[in-house]
Structures are given as structure tokens and as C-alpha cells.
Amino acid sequence: MGLIRVLPEQVINKIAAGEVVERPASVVKELAENALDAGATQVSLTLKDGGRDYISVLDNGSGMDEADARIAVQRHATSKIRDEEGLATVQTLGFRGEALASIAAVSRFELVTCADAETGGTRIALEGGQEKFAGREGFPRGTRVTVEELFFNTPARRKFLRTAATEFQHTQSIFTNLALAHPGVHFRLTHNQKVVSDLPGCEALVERVQQLFGAQLAEELVGVEGAEASLRFEALLSGPSHSKSSRRWQFLFINGRPIRNPGVNHAVYQAYRTLLMKDRHPAFVLKLQLEPGEVDVNVHPAKTEVRLRNLQWVHTVLADKLYKGLMDTSRRRAFAGAQPPVGGTHRLPAASGIQGQFSLAAARAEGRVGEPGASPSGVASPAAAMLSGAEPPSARLEANPFLAEGFTFQPLSPRGDGEETTAPRGLADQLAVVGQLHATYLLVQRAGSLMVVDQHAAHERILFEQYRRQFYQGRVVTEAYLIPPSLELSAQNALLLEQYLPQWSRMGFEIEPFGKAAFLIRQVPALITGKDVKALVLEVLDELALFGKSGRLEEVFNEILERVACHAALRAGRHLSWEEMEALVNQLESLDINLYCPHGRPVMIEFPLRELEKRFKRIV
Ligand code: ADP
Numbered sequence: 001m002g003l004i005r006v007l008p009e010q011v012i013n014k015i016a017a018g019e020v021v022e023r024p025a026s027v028v029k030e031l032a033e034n035a036l037d038a039g040a041t042q043v044s045l046t047l048k049d050g051g052r053d054y055i056s057v058l059d060n061g062s063g064m065d066e067a068d069a070r071i072a073v074q075r076h077a078t079s080k081i082r083d084e085e086g087l088a089t090v091q092t093l094g095f096r097g098e099a100l101a102s103i104a105a106v107s108r109f110e111l112v113t114c115a116d117a118e119t120g121g122t123r124i125a126l127e128g129g130q131e132k133f134a135g136r137e138g139f140p141r142g143t144r145v146t147v148e149e150l151f152f153n154t155p156a157r158r159k160f161l162r163t164a165a166t167e168f169q170h171t172q173s174i175f176t177n178l179a180l181a182h183p184g185v186h187f188r189l190t191h192n193q194k195v196v197s198d199l200p201g202c203e204a205l206v207e208r209v210q211q212l213f214g215a216q217l218a219e220e221l222v223g224v225e226g227a228e229a230s231l232r233f234e235a236l237l238s239g240p241s242h243s244k245s246s247r248r249w250q251f252l253f254i255n256g257r258p259i260r261n262p263g264v265n266h267a268v269y270q271a272y273r274t275l276l277m278k279d280r281h282p283a284f285v286l287k288l289q290l291e292p293g294e295v296d297v298n299v300h301p302a303k304t305e306v307r308l309r310n311l312q313w314v315h316t317v318l319a320d321k322l323y324k325g326l327m328d329t330s331r332r333r334a335f336a337g338a339q340p341p342v343g344g345t346h347r348l349p350a351a352s353g354i355q356g357q358f359s360l361a362a363a364r365a366e367g368r369v370g371e372p373g374a375s376p377s378g379v380a381s382p383a384a385a386m387l388s389g390a391e392p393p394s395a396r397l398e399a400n401p402f403l404a405e406g407f408t409f410q411p412l413s414p415r416g417d418g419e420e421t422t423a424p425r426g427l428a429d430q431l432a433v434v435g436q437l438h439a440t441y442l443l444v445q446r447a448g449s450l451m452v453v454d455q456h457a458a459h460e461r462i463l464f465e466q467y468r469r470q471f472y473q474g475r476v477v478t479e480a481y482l483i484p485p486s487l488e489l490s491a492q493n494a495l496l497l498e499q500y501l502p503q504w505s506r507m508g509f510e511i512e513p514f515g516k517a518a519f520l521i522r523q524v525p526a527l528i529t530g531k532d533v534k535a536l537v538l539e540v541l542d543e544l545a546l547f548g549k550s551g552r553l554e555e556v557f558n559e560i561l562e563r564v565a566c567h568a569a570l571r572a573g574r575h576l577s578w579e580e581m582e583a584l585v586n587q588l589e590s591l592d593i594n595l596y597c598p599h600g601r602p603v604m605i606e607f608p609l610r611e612l613e614k615r616f617k618r619i620v
């Protein structure tokens, strides 16, 4: 009897402090978030010895009057929510009402605050949660909280603190996140009397990135913004050619909080799809705004994790919109300096990209396209013909001499989804093939620069897009074998192949079991007729064996798409005729993605003429 007791308030606070206050950086985070919640436009953080001995956060926010200041340091005291309903609609960074009480419980704590300069300020001092002083003090509107000797009364905790340098690194990372989340706020960070960062408020997120990480990174980023239903987002993403070797440069914010969320991160990677090479990572700052009801922040005391009610939906929207944003910008950058499109928006018949196959030679045979330099019909190229809305000569299929070699081009709409879009008319006239280098690269002249195009990567990208489009429209062009080749597989591979037969079939492969571990290939996508289909199937199976356990269908499809494009694409080391080179370049410029092969390698590299002129000392 009489063994159970309710703990004294001070002990409760000490225990609770353990959850909220882990180290100096967590103090910095809580205090700075309070400043932001109070509407501060200037927040100044000052630390000594990594924050182990001294932390002070000064803001020009709303401040508190004396009565509020006294309540603020009590546990579960908050101005940010009033009831359970408030919890569901919380818009502020804080709401638990625990930070000040917790911090005060494990430090020598001082709060100086003023809500109205006329009436003056209030000073409250506590030590280990015990009030030591409360009274008036002159202070401008705003708040300053000072925390000295953190964990002085919990020696076990204090022992666990790392070196000042390490602790300060944690604070710097908090600082970076705060600064990115609130670009409009002026932040200053001072350590051991030295100003480490001083970031005046800025208009745009990209300016803040530049302040923090320098102009180089800022320039590599592509801006994408958008909204859908209750989701708004703002993103700065590294272009695919500026990927990083680590995940260090990835910042995610949901409703103003830095958040770790593997689901959302995955959506970003998904947006890059085939644009990133293996083991490369994008740099990004991604900010999501969702209705408070869509986000549960009350998962973790430090609020670094949240639950999204519709993660699946958010994932789909982001993966799609970020992808489109990346593509649009890459394209715009690739053709920066190109003349503005003539004729404005232009819609192509949705199906024009699918049935008709033609090549430059076929077009030429028809008299629609002249020899290089001459264009009797006024149509310069298949791409131009396509863009001018001419019907593809699908009837010419058999007459196409390139078909036998698998070097075929299909007219593509600039965007496969039939969306209203600005077609880059007139671009065809700007690019001129100069020649082929080492049977591998095409040299292409355009206004102001020289472009070097990797013929395999370029063709691969073209075919990939073409094939993917066919696939998504459910009309993969296939070709049946007269004599179906057979495949003898290992038991493991046979299982793998069987497991994904429906996927293969949707991609245009009709493969049928033929004995124990043998299969007959009856039909394949037209793109790869005449190619080594067995090698292709084996390659895909190898890849599937690696990630097969996750069993993600998208990956299966992507793998097949990529491999087909790669196998179908013309190789490096092949000499191309003039017509072939032109056809390739013309196709390239009509794509919405033209910069990277499906494996993420660049398709072309551009040398500005200015570079050459500088090297030849024509200009300085
Ligand atoms: P929470 O932020 O979760 O409400 P805190 O313990 O961090 O809880 O703060 C308690 C209350 O003190 C806040 O709700 C707010 O009203 C007030 N407060 C704290 N810091 C500041 C500040 N810098 N400026 C104005 N008011 C503040």
C-alpha cells in the first residue's frame, strides 16, 4: 500500500525533456521555430562551444506580455491550439507546448520578451525548472531566450554530448533547414563570437540556395512548381547531368517542416526515372504544402516524421509533375537561344506517332524531301514534315530500305500524351549535320554552337520514347516470326520469365512455354526484329533476378523498355550515310527528351562557339 505516487512536476519535466531536448541543436530548433511561429522576420542564433555552454535565440516576432510569459514556461502551455480540433488543423510549427518547459527543466534558462514596446518587457529566469527571477525589463518588441549549461542537472545526459565541433555541425544542419524552409526570413548564426552565416531575407528559394551553397549549385537546379487538389509544391531539382554521388543535397519540407519521408523521396527518384545513372542521386529542395488534415505531424516529438494520409496519391502527382518539369526545362535549356517557335501551339493527331513508319529515304522516294540543301516541296525533313502536320506515309512501309537493318524512324508527336504544346517549329532548319566522327559521334552545327551527338545514345533515346509511347497507348507494333526461335533457360531464369509473362506480352513479346525450361518466342516488338532477341531476354532476366524480390512491375516494364531500345538502337562504330545522320538529328530535335539516353548518359554535348573563339584567342 502507498507505493504508487504521482511524480513531482519537476521530475516529469526532466523526463519529458529527454524526448524533446536531445542536444544543443534540438534547443536551437525549438527556439527558432517558436520565433518563426511568432512571425519573426529576423532570427539571430548565437552559440558558444557548440551550444554546450550557451545558446541564445533572438527574434523580432510578436513577443509576449507578462502573463503569457509566465505561462509559456509551463508544460503543455501553448497559444497554438486550444482543443482536439485544433490539433487536426495545426498550421504552426509548434503545438505541443512542451519545448520551453522541457528546455528550462534541464538548463539555466532565461526568457526576455516584450509584446509592446510602450509597456516594456518581462524577464523570467529559471534553473533546472525552478523559478529564480521574474520581473520587468526594458526590451524592444520580440523575444530572446538564453540557455546556459544545458543538462547541468542531468550529468548522464551531459556526458553523452559530443565535441563542440560535432554539436555545432548538428546546429548548422538545423540552421540550413530553417533557412531553406523560410527564405523570406533574415537568419544569422554566430558561433564563438564569429558570424558563421548571415542570410538576409530573399524573394525566391533559389536565392536562398545560392546564399547557403553558392552560385554553382543554384545554377544547376531546375525550378518546378505546381498544384493539384490540396497539394501545392515548389521544387528545385538538379538537372540529370548534375546528379550527385550522395544524398547529401536533398531537402524535403512538408508544411514548412523539414521531414524525412521515404515515400516522397521515392517519388523524386521516380521523376528522374531513367535519367539518373546507377548510384547517382539528385540534389533537390522540395517543399510541399498540404491541407493540415492531410498530414499527421503528431507522430514524433521532434516532428521530423509525418504521416501523409494520401501518400500514394502524392507520390503519383509528384513523380509525374516533377518528371514533366525536368523534361520541359531540359528541353528549353537544350535549345536555349533557338528562335521562338513560329505558329504558336500546335496539336498533332494523337495516333500519328504510332502506325506510320517512314524514313527519310522513303520520304525522298515520294518526292516530299529533297537532297540535302534542296527542298523542292518546301519540306525540309521528316521531322519538319511531321511538324507541319503532313500525314505520315504509312503505306510506304515495305518500300523502306532501312527497315531491313532495323534503322527505322517513326514520326513522333512532340509530346506523346497529345497535350497542347508548343512545337519547336523551325528548329529543323537550324541544325546542320557537319559529319561523323570516329563512326560514333555526329557533329552538328547550330547557331552559336557545335553539338556533338552520341549516335547510339541518341537513337536509343528516340526509340525508347517511341516504344514507351506505343506501350502506354496500348499499341505496341509487333512482328511475328515465321520460325519462332527457342530459348533454353536455367531453372531460375525459367521461373522468372514465367512469372512475368503477362508483362512481356504487354510489351509486345509473345513468349510461350515449350517444355521444361524452354520457351518459344513467337512475336516481338517491331523495333527489334532482326536483333538478337535471346540476348535481350537474358539481359532483362539478369536484371530481374537482382531486383526481382521487390517485384515492382514498373521496374520490370522499364527494364524491358530500356533493353529493347538499347538493342534496337544503332551501335557506335557504325558508319552512317548522310541521310541516316540527318534523319537521326531531325528525329532528335522533335523529341521532348533529347538530352539523356535511358541509362542517364548524355545524348549530346554542346560547345558554345564562344568557347572556341576564346581558345583561338579571337576574343578574350
Ligand atoms: P509550442 O511552441 O508547442 O506552443 P513552446 O513551449 O515552444 O510550445 O512555447 C509555448 C508558448 O510560448 C507558445 O505557444 C507561444 O505562445 C509562446 N512563445 C514561445 N516562444 C515565443 C517567441 N519567441 N515569441 C513569442 N511567443 C513565444
Ligand code: MG
Pocket (backbone or CB within 6 Å): 030, 033, 034, 093, 094, 095, 097, 099, 100
Ligand atoms: Mg515551440
